[in-house]
Amino acid sequence: MSTAELERTVESLLFLSAEPVPAPALADATGAELHEVVTALDRLREHYEFERRGFVVRELAGGYTLASHPDSEPAARRLLAKPRTPPLSAAQAETLAIVAYLQPVSRPEIARVRGVSAESAAATLLERGLIEEAGRSQFGAVLYRTTELFLKLFGLTEIGELPAIEGFDPSPEFEQELRERLLRAGETRAGLAGVTGRPEDAVVDDESVHDDDAALLRDDDAELAEPTE
16 A cells, blocks of 8 residues: 555544544554554644645544644534533532542542532533543442543543643632631541541442441531532
8 A cells, every 4th residue: 555545544544433543443454554554644644734724633542533623613613503512510520620630539539529419420420421430449439530532522642631730720718718628528538437447548438338337428428418519
Protein backbone atom coordinates (compact mmCIF):
# COMPACT_ATOMS: atom_id res chain seq x y z
CA MET A 1 0.00 0.00 0.00
CA SER A 2 1.42 3.37 -1.01
CA THR A 3 1.81 6.26 1.41
CA ALA A 4 -1.09 8.12 -0.20
CA GLU A 5 -3.32 5.04 -0.05
CA LEU A 6 -2.46 4.48 3.61
CA GLU A 7 -3.31 8.08 4.48
CA ARG A 8 -6.62 7.78 2.64
CA THR A 9 -7.45 4.48 4.37
CA VAL A 10 -6.54 5.78 7.82
CA GLU A 11 -8.68 8.86 7.21
CA SER A 12 -11.62 6.63 6.25
CA LEU A 13 -11.24 4.48 9.35
CA LEU A 14 -11.17 7.51 11.64
CA PHE A 15 -14.27 8.87 9.92
CA LEU A 16 -16.13 5.57 10.36
CA SER A 17 -15.27 5.10 14.03
CA ALA A 18 -17.37 6.80 16.67
CA GLU A 19 -14.63 6.28 19.27
CA PRO A 20 -10.92 7.16 19.25
CA VAL A 21 -8.92 4.40 17.53
CA PRO A 22 -5.51 3.37 18.92
CA ALA A 23 -2.65 3.40 16.42
CA PRO A 24 -2.02 -0.37 16.82
CA ALA A 25 -5.66 -1.03 15.86
CA LEU A 26 -5.23 1.11 12.75
CA ALA A 27 -2.06 -0.82 11.92
CA ASP A 28 -3.90 -4.15 12.26
CA ALA A 29 -6.78 -2.95 10.09
CA THR A 30 -4.58 -1.57 7.31
CA GLY A 31 -1.87 -4.22 7.45
CA ALA A 32 0.76 -1.50 7.73
CA GLU A 33 3.58 -1.13 10.24
CA LEU A 34 2.88 0.89 13.37
CA HIS A 35 5.45 3.56 12.50
CA GLU A 36 3.88 3.91 9.03
CA VAL A 37 0.46 4.50 10.57
CA VAL A 38 1.87 7.11 12.98
CA THR A 39 3.52 8.87 10.05
CA ALA A 40 0.25 8.79 8.10
CA LEU A 41 -1.57 10.34 11.08
CA ASP A 42 1.04 13.10 11.33
CA ARG A 43 0.77 13.78 7.59
CA LEU A 44 -3.02 13.93 7.78
CA ARG A 45 -2.79 16.40 10.65
CA GLU A 46 -0.34 18.57 8.71
CA HIS A 47 -2.46 18.35 5.56
CA TYR A 48 -5.63 19.49 7.36
CA GLU A 49 -3.74 22.38 8.95
CA PHE A 50 -2.03 23.47 5.72
CA GLU A 51 -5.26 23.30 3.70
CA ARG A 52 -7.22 25.04 6.49
CA ARG A 53 -9.75 22.22 6.47
CA GLY A 54 -12.68 21.88 8.83
CA PHE A 55 -11.28 18.71 10.39
CA VAL A 56 -8.39 18.13 12.77
CA VAL A 57 -6.80 14.88 13.92
CA ARG A 58 -6.87 14.70 17.71
CA GLU A 59 -5.33 12.22 20.12
CA LEU A 60 -7.87 11.41 22.82
CA ALA A 61 -8.38 8.63 25.37
CA GLY A 62 -5.49 6.57 24.05
CA GLY A 63 -6.50 6.79 20.39
CA TYR A 64 -6.98 9.06 17.39
CA THR A 65 -10.16 10.66 16.14
CA LEU A 66 -11.40 13.20 13.61
CA ALA A 67 -12.85 16.33 15.20
CA SER A 68 -14.22 19.62 13.97
CA HIS A 69 -11.82 22.56 13.87
CA PRO A 70 -12.04 24.75 17.01
CA ASP A 71 -12.76 27.80 14.82
CA SER A 72 -16.09 26.25 13.83
CA GLU A 73 -17.31 25.98 17.41
CA PRO A 74 -19.60 29.09 17.37
CA ALA A 75 -21.33 27.93 14.19
CA ALA A 76 -21.58 24.36 15.53
CA ARG A 77 -23.18 25.63 18.74
CA ARG A 78 -25.81 27.52 16.75
CA LEU A 79 -26.50 24.48 14.57
CA LEU A 80 -26.70 22.13 17.54
CA ALA A 81 -28.24 24.59 19.97
CA LYS A 82 -30.51 21.99 21.53
CA PRO A 83 -28.33 19.70 23.67
CA ARG A 84 -28.88 15.98 23.18
CA THR A 85 -28.35 15.42 26.90
CA PRO A 86 -28.95 17.84 29.76
CA PRO A 87 -25.87 19.52 31.25
CA LEU A 88 -24.49 18.28 34.54
CA SER A 89 -26.04 19.73 37.65
CA ALA A 90 -23.83 21.35 40.26
CA ALA A 91 -24.07 18.22 42.43
CA GLN A 92 -23.13 15.96 39.53
CA ALA A 93 -20.21 18.19 38.53
CA GLU A 94 -18.91 18.21 42.12
CA THR A 95 -19.21 14.43 42.36
CA LEU A 96 -17.48 13.92 39.02
CA ALA A 97 -14.60 16.19 40.06
CA ILE A 98 -14.12 14.26 43.30
CA VAL A 99 -14.06 10.94 41.47
CA ALA A 100 -11.64 12.31 38.85
CA TYR A 101 -9.12 13.55 41.41
CA LEU A 102 -9.49 10.89 44.13
CA GLN A 103 -10.26 7.75 42.11
CA PRO A 104 -10.87 5.06 42.98
CA VAL A 105 -13.23 6.44 45.62
CA SER A 106 -16.43 5.22 47.30
CA ARG A 107 -19.77 6.98 47.53
CA PRO A 108 -19.64 7.56 51.31
CA GLU A 109 -16.22 9.18 50.87
CA ILE A 110 -17.63 11.40 48.12
CA ALA A 111 -20.47 12.40 50.45
CA ARG A 112 -18.04 13.26 53.23
CA VAL A 113 -16.03 15.54 50.94
CA ARG A 114 -19.13 17.24 49.53
CA GLY A 115 -20.95 17.43 52.83
CA VAL A 116 -24.18 16.05 51.32
CA SER A 117 -25.41 12.75 49.95
CA ALA A 118 -23.87 11.66 46.64
CA GLU A 119 -26.19 8.75 45.83
CA SER A 120 -28.34 10.46 43.20
CA ALA A 121 -25.43 12.27 41.53
CA ALA A 122 -23.32 9.11 41.36
CA ALA A 123 -26.22 7.12 39.89
CA THR A 124 -26.69 9.72 37.14
CA LEU A 125 -22.98 9.77 36.31
CA LEU A 126 -23.01 5.97 36.10
CA GLU A 127 -26.04 6.05 33.81
CA ARG A 128 -24.39 8.61 31.53
CA GLY A 129 -21.20 6.57 31.32
CA LEU A 130 -18.88 9.16 32.90
CA ILE A 131 -17.91 6.95 35.84
CA GLU A 132 -17.85 3.19 36.37
CA GLU A 133 -17.39 0.69 39.17
CA ALA A 134 -13.76 -0.16 39.88
CA GLY A 135 -14.05 -3.05 42.30
CA ARG A 136 -14.47 -2.87 46.04
CA SER A 137 -12.33 -1.79 48.94
CA GLN A 138 -11.14 -4.27 51.56
CA PHE A 139 -14.29 -3.49 53.55
CA GLY A 140 -16.66 -4.08 50.63
CA ALA A 141 -17.32 -0.49 49.56
CA VAL A 142 -17.99 -0.03 45.85
CA LEU A 143 -15.24 2.10 44.31
CA TYR A 144 -15.70 4.42 41.34
CA ARG A 145 -13.38 5.74 38.64
CA THR A 146 -13.80 7.82 35.48
CA THR A 147 -14.28 6.22 32.05
CA GLU A 148 -12.79 6.68 28.60
CA LEU A 149 -15.92 8.68 27.73
CA PHE A 150 -14.91 11.16 30.45
CA LEU A 151 -11.47 11.53 28.84
CA LYS A 152 -13.02 11.99 25.41
CA LEU A 153 -15.56 14.61 26.50
CA PHE A 154 -12.96 16.61 28.42
CA GLY A 155 -10.32 16.39 25.68
CA LEU A 156 -7.82 14.35 27.70
CA THR A 157 -5.55 11.54 26.60
CA GLU A 158 -5.05 10.33 30.18
CA ILE A 159 -6.24 11.25 33.66
CA GLY A 160 -2.82 12.71 34.48
CA GLU A 161 -3.62 15.66 32.20
CA LEU A 162 -6.19 17.02 34.66
CA PRO A 163 -5.28 20.53 35.86
CA ALA A 164 -3.10 20.45 38.96
CA ILE A 165 -5.18 20.91 42.08
CA GLU A 166 -2.49 23.29 43.34
CA GLY A 167 -3.65 25.76 40.70
CA PHE A 168 -7.07 26.08 42.37
CA ASP A 169 -7.32 29.53 43.95
CA PRO A 170 -10.60 29.86 45.90
CA SER A 171 -11.82 32.98 47.61
CA PRO A 172 -11.03 33.28 51.35
CA GLU A 173 -14.68 32.64 52.22
CA PHE A 174 -14.89 29.50 50.09
CA GLU A 175 -11.53 28.32 51.39
CA GLN A 176 -12.78 28.61 54.96
CA GLU A 177 -15.96 26.71 54.08
CA LEU A 178 -13.90 23.92 52.52
CA ARG A 179 -11.60 23.80 55.52
CA GLU A 180 -14.51 23.47 57.95
CA ARG A 181 -16.17 20.82 55.78
CA LEU A 182 -13.00 18.73 55.62
CA LEU A 183 -12.47 19.06 59.36
CA ARG A 184 -16.01 17.81 59.99
CA ALA A 185 -15.42 14.92 57.57
CA GLY A 186 -12.20 14.02 59.37
CA GLU A 187 -13.89 14.09 62.76
CA THR A 188 -16.73 11.92 61.44
CA ARG A 189 -14.32 9.37 59.98
CA ALA A 190 -12.21 9.30 63.13
CA GLY A 191 -15.31 8.79 65.27
CA LEU A 192 -16.55 5.97 63.06
CA ALA A 193 -13.15 4.28 63.10
CA GLY A 194 -13.01 4.52 66.87
CA VAL A 195 -16.41 2.85 67.29
CA THR A 196 -15.97 0.11 64.67
CA GLY A 197 -12.29 -0.60 65.26
CA ARG A 198 -11.39 0.18 61.64
CA PRO A 199 -8.39 2.37 60.74
CA GLU A 200 -9.02 6.05 60.10
CA ASP A 201 -8.66 5.65 56.36
CA ALA A 202 -11.12 2.78 56.14
CA VAL A 203 -13.77 3.02 53.43
CA VAL A 204 -17.23 1.75 54.27
CA ASP A 205 -20.42 1.54 52.27
CA ASP A 206 -24.01 0.99 53.34
CA GLU A 207 -24.39 -1.66 50.63
CA SER A 208 -21.94 -4.07 52.21
CA VAL A 209 -21.30 -3.46 55.90
CA HIS A 210 -22.38 -5.90 58.59
CA ASP A 211 -25.56 -5.28 60.54
CA ASP A 212 -23.78 -3.89 63.58
CA ASP A 213 -21.93 -1.33 61.42
CA ALA A 214 -24.90 -0.51 59.20
CA ALA A 215 -26.73 1.37 61.95
CA LEU A 216 -23.71 3.56 62.54
CA LEU A 217 -23.31 4.26 58.83
CA ARG A 218 -27.00 5.07 58.38
CA ASP A 219 -26.73 7.62 61.18
CA ASP A 220 -23.62 9.07 59.53
CA ASP A 221 -25.22 9.26 56.09
CA ALA A 222 -28.38 10.81 57.53
CA GLU A 223 -26.25 13.58 59.02
CA LEU A 224 -24.48 14.09 55.70
CA ALA A 225 -27.77 14.23 53.84
CA GLU A 226 -28.65 17.56 55.47
CA PRO A 227 -28.99 19.51 53.24
CA THR A 228 -29.92 17.24 50.34
CA GLU A 229 -29.05 17.83 46.66
